[in-house]
Structure formats: C-alpha cells, structure tokens
Amino acid sequence: MEQGLNTAPTILEMQSITKEFPGVKALDNVSLTVKASEIHAICGENGAGKSTLMKVLSGVYPFGTYAGDIVYEGEVVRFRDIKQSEAAGIVIIHQELALIPELSITENIFLGNEPGRGGVINWVEAQKEATQLLARVGLDDDPDTQVKNIGVGKQQLVEIAKALNKNVKLLILDEPTAALNENDSQHLLDLILGLKSKGISSIMISHKLNEIEQIADQITIIRDGKSIETLDVKADGVDEDRIIRGMVGRTLGNRFPEHTAEIGEVFFEVRDWTVQHPLTAERLVVKNSSFTVRRGEVVGFAGLMGAGRTELAMSLFGRSYGKFISGQVFKDGKEIKLRTVSEAIDNGLAYVSEDRKALGLNLLDTIKRSIVSAKLRKISKADVVNEIQEAQISEQYRKSLRIKTPTVEEGVTKLSGGNQQKVVLAKWMFTDPDLLILDEPTRGIDVGAKAEIYGIIRDLAAQGKGIIMISSELPELLGVSDRIYTIFEGKITNELTVDKADPETLMRSMTSSSQKVVA
Amino acid sequence: MSAPVTEKKGGFDIRELKNLFGGGGSLKQFGILGALVVIILFFQIWTGGKTLQPGNIINIVQQYSYILILAIGMVMVIIAGHIDLSVGSVAAFTGIIVALAMKDWNFPWWAAIILGLVVGALIGAWQGFWVAYVGVPAFIVTLAGMLIWRGGNQLIGDSATVPVEAQFQVIGKGYLPEIGPNLGFNNLTMLLGVVVVLILIGLEVRGRRTRKVMGASANAVWISVLRVVILGAIVLVAAYLFATGRVGTSFPVSGIILVILVVGYSFLTNNTIIGRHIYAVGGNKHAAELSGVNSKRVNFFVMANMSVLAALAGMIFVARSQASGPFDGTGWELDAIAAVFIGGAAVSGGIGTVAGSIIGGLVMAVLSNGLALKGIQSDLVQIIKGLVLLIAVGVDVFNKTQGRPSIIGLMTRKDKGGAASSDDSTTAEVTPGGGTPDTAVPADLPK
Numbered sequence: 001m002e003q004g005l006n007t008a009p010t011i012l013e014m015q016s017i018t019k020e021f022p023g024v025k026a027l028d029n030v031s032l033t034v035k036a037s038e039i040h041a042i043c044g045e046n047g048a049g050k051s052t053l054m055k056v057l058s059g060v061y062p063f064g065t066y067a068g069d070i071v072y073e074g075e076v077v078r079f080r081d082i083k084q085s086e087a088a089g090i091v092i093i094h095q096e097l098a099l100i101p102e103l104s105i106t107e108n109i110f111l112g113n114e115p116g117r118g119g120v121i122n123w124v125e126a127q128k129e130a131t132q133l134l135a136r137v138g139l140d141d142d143p144d145t146q147v148k149n150i151g152v153g154k155q156q157l158v159e160i161a162k163a164l165n166k167n168v169k170l171l172i173l174d175e176p177t178a179a180l181n182e183n184d185s186q187h188l189l190d191l192i193l194g195l196k197s198k199g200i201s202s203i204m205i206s207h208k209l210n211e212i213e214q215i216a217d218q219i220t221i222i223r224d225g226k227s228i229e230t231l232d233v234k235a236d237g238v239d240e241d242r243i244i245r246g247m248v249g250r251t252l253g254n255r256f257p258e259h260t261a262e263i264g265e266v267f268f269e270v271r272d273w274t275v276q277h278p279l280t281a282e283r284l285v286v287k288n289s290s291f292t293v294r295r296g297e298v299v300g301f302a303g304l305m306g307a308g309r310t311e312l313a314m315s316l317f318g319r320s321y322g323k324f325i326s327g328q329v330f331k332d333g334k335e336i337k338l339r340t341v342s343e344a345i346d347n348g349l350a351y352v353s354e355d356r357k358a359l360g361l362n363l364l365d366t367i368k369r370s371i372v373s374a375k376l377r378k379i380s381k382a383d384v385v386n387e388i389q390e391a392q393i394s395e396q397y398r399k400s401l402r403i404k405t406p407t408v409e410e411g412v413t414k415l416s417g418g419n420q421q422k423v424v425l426a427k428w429m430f431t432d433p434d435l436l437i438l439d440e441p442t443r444g445i446d447v448g449a450k451a452e453i454y455g456i457i458r459d460l461a462a463q464g465k466g467i468i469m470i471s472s473e474l475p476e477l478l479g480v481s482d483r484i485y486t487i488f489e490g491k492i493t494n495e496l497t498v499d500k501a502d503p504e505t506l507m508r509s510m511t512s513s514s515q516k517v518v519a
Numbered sequence: 520m521s522a523p524v525t526e527k528k529g530g531f532d533i534r535e536l537k538n539l540f541g542g543g544g545s546l547k548q549f550g551i552l553g554a555l556v557v558i559i560l561f562f563q564i565w566t567g568g569k570t571l572q573p574g575n576i577i578n579i580v581q582q583y584s585y586i587l588i589l590a591i592g593m594v595m596v597i598i599a600g601h602i603d604l605s606v607g608s609v610a611a612f613t614g615i616i617v618a619l620a621m622k623d624w625n626f627p628w629w630a631a632i633i634l635g636l637v638v639g640a641l642i643g644a645w646q647g648f649w650v651a652y653v654g655v656p657a658f659i660v661t662l663a664g665m666l667i668w669r670g671g672n673q674l675i676g677d678s679a680t681v682p683v684e685a686q687f688q689v690i691g692k693g694y695l696p697e698i699g700p701n702l703g704f705n706n707l708t709m710l711l712g713v714v715v716v717l718i719l720i721g722l723e724v725r726g727r728r729t730r731k732v733m734g735a736s737a738n739a740v741w742i743s744v745l746r747v748v749i750l751g752a753i754v755l756v757a758a759y760l761f762a763t764g765r766v767g768t769s770f771p772v773s774g775i776i777l778v779i780l781v782v783g784y785s786f787l788t789n790n791t792i793i794g795r796h797i798y799a800v801g802g803n804k805h806a807a808e809l810s811g812v813n814s815k816r817v818n819f820f821v822m823a824n825m826s827v828l829a830a831l832a833g834m835i836f837v838a839r840s841q842a843s844g845p846f847d848g849t850g851w852e853l854d855a856i857a858a859v860f861i862g863g864a865a866v867s868g869g870i871g872t873v874a875g876s877i878i879g880g881l882v883m884a885v886l887s888n889g890l891a892l893k894g895i896q897s898d899l900v901q902i903i904k905g906l907v908l909l910i911a912v913g914v915d916v917f918n919k920t921q922g923r924p925s926i927i928g929l930m931t932r933k934d935k936g937g938a939a940s941s942d943d944s945t946t947a948e949v950t951p952g953g954g955t956p957d958t959a960v961p962a963d964l965p966k
Contacts, residue, residue, distance in 0.1 A: 320809060342811040351809065359809055362802035364869040373799060374810040376792045383792045387725075391732040409730075427810070 418449025639830025712758025
C-alpha cells in the first residue's frame with residue numbers, strides 16, 4: 001500500500017459491465033479500474049449511468065442482473081446485496097444522507113452494526129469507539145447529539161465515520177458536497193485526501209469539476225452509458241474544460257450566454273425587510289435588508305448556506321418562511337402586500353425553490369399538469385380547467401424549453417434533474433411573472449442542462465422581466481448576473497455590478513459583515 | 520439519455536391493441552376493471568348464471584350503492600392524504616335525525632332529505648375544522664367522530680328503531696318508472712344506457728382531440744372505435760338486464776343517484792381547480808402551498824364533503840331498510856376504505872380516482888354477493904374479502920416497485936411476446952437512474 005501511485009496495485013476492476021433495463025441499455029460495456037490509495041472521480045452528465053454503475057458495484061443491483069465481471073482485491077466478486085459489499089469493505093454514501101435524524105450520532109454510526117452480545121448493545125463500547133471515529137473525521141461534537149441538531153456538513157462526516165466503522169477500503173461518495181457550503185466542502189475534501197494517505201481509496205461522483213480537479217488522481221468519464229476515457233489528472237494536465245469536453249462530447253464554447261443587458265428602470269424594491277426564525281423568537285434570519293431590481297436585470301444573491309438567502313426569498317414570497325417582522329415591498333412605485341402565496345403570484349412574483357423535489361414539484365403529477373399548476377385560473381372558466389388549452393400550453397413549453405420527453409403526459413419523475421427544472425421554470429413562466437426569484441436554479445443539474453437554464457434566464461431578462469438569482473456557485477453568479485448582492489448572517493453586506501465583482505471580493509463580503517456599503 | 524420517441528404508425532398494427540385500455544397511460548383502474556370482469560365471469564359460471572340475472576344485479580346496486588357513494592368521498596379524502604373513520608357513524612346519526620324529523624316533527628320527505636344533507640355538512644364542517652385549521656390528524660378527528668356520532672344516534676333515538684314513511688323509501692327502494700310504449704323493457708332504463716354510451720363517445724372524442732393538440736401518440740382510430748364499442752356494448756347489455764327484470768323493477772333510484780355522483784365527482788376531481796388542488800395537496804403539500812394552493816381550504820373541503828356524502832348514504836340506507844336503527848352503518852368505513860385502495864389509491868396520498876374506487880367497490884360487492892349466492896358462511900366471506908384486499912393492494916405495490924404500470928399493462932406485454940419495442944411508452948417508466956436521484960427510478964432495493 002505504500003508504493004508510489006503508478007505502481008500501486010489495483011484494488012478494483014470492473015470489466016465490461018453491461019446493465020439493461022427493459023428497453024434501455026443503462027450501461028454498455030463500461031470498464032473502471034481503481035488503484036489502491038487513489039481518488040477516482042467519475043464524471044458524466046445526469047443520466048449517463050454513473051449511479052447505475054455504483055449500484056452494480058455495491059450490490060444494489062445484485063450479481064446476475066448485469067453482465068461483466070467485478071474484480072475486487074484480485075478476486076471476482078458476486079455481491080448479492082449491500083451487506084455483502086460492505087463486508088468486503090466497499091461502502092457507498094448516497095447523495096441523500098441515510099441518517100436517522102432522531103437518533104444520536106453514536107446510534108447512527110452503529111446502526112445495523114451494533115457492538116454487543118446476543119442482541120444486547122454494549123453502549124459503553126459504542127460510545128468509546130464513536131469518539132475515536134469522530135476524531136478520525138475531525139468532528140468534535142458530543143456523540144450523544146441528535147443528528148437533526150447538527151448541520152449537513154457534519155452529518156456527512158458522521159456518514160464517513162459510519163463507513164470507517166465498517167472497515168471501509170473503498171469509499172464511494174455520490175455528490176458528497178452537493179449540499180455543503182464552501183467551508184464544509186473543503187473540510188470534506190481534505191478528509192477524503194487524508195483517508196487516501198491512510199490507504200483508503202475513494203470513488204467520487206461529482207458535478208463540481210473544480211473539486212474533482214483539486215483532489216482526484218484519475219477521472220473516468222461516462223457518457224450515454226459508455227465509458228469514454230480515463231484521464232490521469234497530473235499526467236494529462238486535466239482542467240475543467242477538458243472534463244466538460246469529455247462529458248458532453250463537444251466543446252461547450254462559452255458556458256455562459258453572451259448577453260447585452262438592456263436594463264430598464266427600478267420596478268421592484270424591498271425596504272428594511274426583517275424576518276424572525278419560525279421557532280426561535282430572538283433569532284432574526286433576515287435583518288433590515290433593502291434591495292432593488294430593475295427591469296431586464298439579473299440580480300445575483302451570493303451568500304453561504306444559512307446566510308439567509310432562501311429565508312429572504314421565501315419570506316418575500318407570501319411569507320412562506322419564518323415570521324414577518326417589518327419591511328415594505330414596492331412594485332412600480334406602489335407599495336404591495338404579499339401576505340399569502342396567491343397574493344404574491346397575483347402581484348407578479350414567482351419563486352423557483354432550491355429544493356425541486358420537496359418544494360418545487362408534485363412528483364406524482366404529469367408534466368402537463370405541473371406546468372399549469374401555479375395558475376390554473378388562467379386556463380379555467382367557472383373553475384373548470386380547459387384541458388385542450390392545458391395540452392397546447394404545456395406542448396409549447398416542451399418545445400420552447402426543449403424538455404426532453406416523449407410526451408407531456410409523462411410523469412415528472414421520469415425526467416432528469418435538468419428537465420425537471422425546466423418544468424418548474426415553465427410552471428412559473430406560465431404565471432406571467434414580472435419578477436422571478438430563482439433559488440439555486442442549477443443545483444444537481446448537469447453541465448449541458450445548466451447552460452440551457454442560463455440561456456432561459458437571460459431570455460427572460462431580455463423580455464423585460466426582473467430576475468433574482470440565488471446561487472452558491474460564484475462562477476455562475478458572475479457569468480449570468482448583471483449586479484450582485486452579498487448576504488452574511490441575514491444582512492446585505494455588499495452590492496457590486498458584475499464588472500466590478502470577482503470571486504475574492506464576493507467571498508470576503510459573504511464571510512464577514514465588516515464591509516459596510518451604502519445600499 | 521435517449522428518450523423513447525413515440526410515433527404514431529399508420530395502418531393496422533396489432534401491437535396497438537395494448538393501448539386499448541390505458542397502455543402506458545395513467546389509467547390504472549383498468550387493471551382493476553380487468554379483475555372485476557374476471558370475478559364477474561367466475562361467479563357467473565360458479566353460480567350457474569345466477570350472478571348476472573336481472574334480479575341479482577338490481578339487488579347488488581341497491582345493496583351496495585351507499586358503500587359506493589362513501590367510496591367517492593373517501594377517495595378524495597385519501598388522495599388529500601387523510602382518512603375518515605367516522606362515515607358509518609355520521610350516516611347513522613343523520614339517519615336517526617331524518618327519521619325523527621319525519622315522524623315526530625312532521626317534516627315532508629323532501630325537507631327531511633335537505634335537513635339530512637345540512638346535518639352532514641355541519642358535521643363535516645366540524646371535522647374539517649379540526650383537521651384543516653387545528654391540525655389534528657384526520658385519523659384522530661374521525662376516530663373521535665366515530666364515537667361521538669354513534670353515541671349521538673343512540674342518544675337521540677333512544678337506541679330504538681324509528682320507521683320512515685313510504686315516500687322517503689323511494690331513494691333506497693325505488694325504481695325508474697314505466698314511461699311510454701311497452702317495448703318489453705323499461706324504457707327509461709334503456710334510455711339511461713344510451714345516454715351513458717353517448718357520454719363515453721364524447722369523452723373518447725375529447726381525449727383524442729387533447730392528445731392531438733399535444734402532437735403526441737394519439738392511438739389509431741380503430742383502437743378508439745374498438746374501445747367505445749366494447750364499453751358501449753357492456754353498458755347496453757347491463758342496461759338491458761336492468762330493464763328486463765321482474766315486473767315493477769328496473770334501474771334503482773339509488774343507482775341513479777350513484778351514477779350522477781360518479782359522473783359529477785369524476786369531473787370535479789379531474790377537470791376543476793379544486794379537484795386539481797386535492798391531488799396537489801396530497802402529492803406534495805409544500806409544493807402546492809408554494810404554488811398558491813390554500814391547503815387548509817382543500818383539507819376542509821374534502822372532510823366536509825365526505826360527511827355530506829356519508830349523510831346521503833345513511834339516508835339511502837334508512838330508506839331501503841324502511842327504518843333507522845342504532846347499529847346502522849357499522850363497519851361501513853372499512854368497506855369504503857377497502858374499495859378505494861383496491862381501486863388503486865395510495866396510502867400516502869396523491870394517487871387515486873373516483874372511477875377506480877367505484878370499480879374497487881364493485882369488486883367487493885360482486886364478491887360478497889357471489890359468495891352469498893353460493894351460501895358461503897359469513898365468517899368465510901370476511902376472510903376471503905380480507906385476503907382479496909391484501910392481495911389486490913399487494914400486487915399493486917409490487918408492480919409499482921418493479922416499475923411496471925398495471926396488471927393489464929403487464930398482461931398485454933406478455934401476450935404480445937416481444938412487443939415491448941422501443942415505441943412502448945411504458946419502457947420510459949423503467950429508464951435507469953442517472954447521476955442524481957432526480958432521475959433515479961424507484962430502485963429495487965434489496966430486501
């Protein structure tokens with residue numbers, strides 16, 4: 001295990017894996033080789049087959065349901081379920097964490113793997129081991145803390161502690177940093193590097209190419225169910241553009257749309273917006289925030305997770321979050337009241353939530369019905385929905401936004417993340433909003449679809465609509481916005497036009513309130 | 520991610536047969552419809568033709584119409600993500616008030632019916648208030664209601680049986696009258712059958728138009744024609760059976776009330792804003808609220824509506840049994856809930872249809888009736904009904920976890936051998952997961 005990288009023994013070799021679902025070949029002759037003490041990234045667009053490949057490896061799709069061989073530590077393995085792959089030291093950490101919020105850290109770490117005898121758990125032992133495991137992942141919280149009381153970043157660390165407890169040799173991380181802020185992400189990446197130096201290999205699926213570039217040794221690119229190429233990050237001098245080219249099979253040109261903004265007059269203004277946390281009375285999540293939006297302008301909101309961006313947006317949108325304390329909203333010079341979501345919609349506001357599945361869509365519904373769902377009145381007479389119009393309108397949006405689906409009668413669950421997001425955008429475009437608030441509009445979406453979403457955003461602005469775009473990805477904010485506000489601890493800390501903004505300045509304003517700027 | 524593109528093929532293609540009843544569509548109830556047909560045929564053979572005799576099917580309608588009426592309200596409650604355990608007690612409570620209103624307070628029969636509906640609405644408003652505005656789970660509110668209204672019935676009625684007048688009995692025991700020339704059958708019943716066929720044709724034409732607008736996969740014309748012909752024939756044969764029963768009988772009045780309610784509530788749930796909102800709240804309450812849906816109002820409406828329908832069911836029952844008694848409606852809630860789940864609704868809410876629930880209710884009705892015709896003891900009948908519920912929902916759940924559309928979809932796919940070609944829209948359902956769980960199918964997780 002202590003050899004140099006190039007001569008390191010191979011820990012895993014997946015040979016010509018083919019996995020078919022009725023009618024679709026999800027994986028077609030995919031091969032993957034992972035060496036010991038290596039961080040191996042898998043890149044590909046949504047739907048390329050990355051997760052399917054990992055499910056084959058971890059035994060979610062048991063032996064016999066796929067073709068090809070998995071050679072692990074020199075032997076052909078045939079996992080029938082996750083238990084078997086875990087026993088062999090392969091542990092997968094899913095994007096959506098599998099922790100139980102009501103249980104303590106210790107209880108979660110040992111869930112399904114409890115130390116003890118005859119079904120009786122030895123809690124003293126568990127506690128002791130948990131403390132050691134937490135130290136290894138750099139978490140100093142009390143192991144008795146309930147998991148619901150620690151942040152997502154720490155929860156991710158608990159997951160890794162849980163994996164370490166299972167004597168993991170090959171750790172699979174599916175989008176580990178998707179829900180983390182920059183600090184937590186960095187901590188996690190450092191931890192993965194630390195594990196590598198202790199001989200634990202990792203396979204990492206991520207859309208965040210800068211992170212991959214930073215820590216991966218090898219990158220395997222999968223496209224349309226086929227393994228396209230494996231790149232050695234150092235030897236091949238891989239950069240983000242190189243990865244993107246492999247993923248989409250073409251050069252993506254400029255990722256952000258060229259635009260010349262035709263910015264009109266200020267039409268939307270928020271003054272002294274203050275919102276209280278829904279449960280804790282003394283906690284203000286948004287403090288005296290004032291800002292403006294002009295017609296045809298994309299206004300970016302930069303802030304770390306928990307800074308109050310979503311809270312600001314949702315409290316504006318019909319008081320959907322927290323308790324309203326004070327503040328005024330003006331549209332076209334007149335004060336408007338936004339006490340309920342319907343009032344907000346009627347006043348021309350639209351809110352595309354950051355959590356598509358929990359807040360954006362009814363996943364049981366069809367594309368067609370989802371698109372018209374936020375303003376059924378528009379196609380109804382005497383409360384009866386005109387289904388012909390519904391079909392026409394959803395069909396129009398399918399074409400204009402290029403939603404990839406055979407028909408609009410399909411359920412939204414069948415769409416990829418990017419296409420679901422287009423349905424959400426269509427749903428809000430259908431309400432004829434003047435101001436669209438887009439909260440993390442490209443989260444969990446692949447590179448190709450991201451570019452399309454950026455295009456749609458700029459198109460909407462070109463039609464004279466005002467856009468507020470909240471994002472954790474600074475390049476995206478800088479690429480799409482015309483003007484950027486930064487938020488820190490519920491306060492607006494800075495305001496910059498995009499030509500004066502750069503990542504460093506933004507990050508500084510996002511992490512401290514020292515820079516006071518007259519708004 | 521190559522999405523299978525559905526193209527309409529010209530000419531006669533036998534593979535399109537799978538689209539006859541909702542191939543790949545969301546018409547899950549057609550799977551249950553197939554099961555209903557099988558059960559009817561089974562009992563028809565087993566009972567030596569007794570099942571489909573006019574007298575028997577008239578009896579089935581009269582005996583189960585109130586359960587089916589409850590199922591209509593129940594499916595809406597269940598779609599919204601709740602449950603109502605109080606329907607039997609609400610029915611009994613309304614029944615005794617209506618009976619006393621006519622006997623002691625000299626209400627005419629029509630005023631008594633209005634009073635009954637008002638009582639249902641008030642009870643519904645009470646329960647809806649607790650569910651929607653206080654936030655007490657419907658299970659608890661209606662469990663309390665089950666006790667309260669049962670006790671109320673026995674308190675008001677002094678645990679005694681109160682008879683109702685003959686005019687009132689028509690809604691439970693009456694039949695369509697004889698009108699016009701004697702053609703050897705009941706004219707109004709046949710006319711009703713024709714009207715239903717016309718509605719079916721209208722719906723089919725409308726459906727085709729909608730699909731055409733979407734520029735997508737309208738079925739071949741012959742499929743539509745065949746579907747209308749099959750369904751139409753079933754309706755007309757049924758109408759003929761009802762129309763040719765014992766002299767003085769025909770399609771029951773309670774059946775008419777049921778048909779009107781089924782048509783009305785199917786329309787309400789599918790085509791109106793409130794109907795869409797019920798599905799939206801049941802499917803994802805938070806997303807619905809962020810789309811401007813007032814979920815409290817929706818919850819209030821479904822609970823209140825349920826009690827009104829329970830009141831109506833209670834009155835029909837009282838009319839049929841000619842009296843209101845202290846134990847009317849015991850166990851109805853379970854029959855109604857069973858009908859809804861056999862009809863394809865999801866326990867977690869958001870899924871279900873009025874038509875499916877009616878078919879689910881008919882499955883239970885034909886089953887009970889057929890077993891009774893064969894003289895099977897009631898203890899065995901209960902066991903069989905329980906197993907049918909379990910298996911029906913079990914098959915449904917199993918199909919869902921396998922990513923399969925419906926029983927019928929499954930059968931047609933196998934019947935046609937390798938017909939699961941790329942134009943089979945059902946394959947999209949099992950498109951494998953991509954990079955994020957957004958695109959992931961409900962994975963067949965181990966265990």
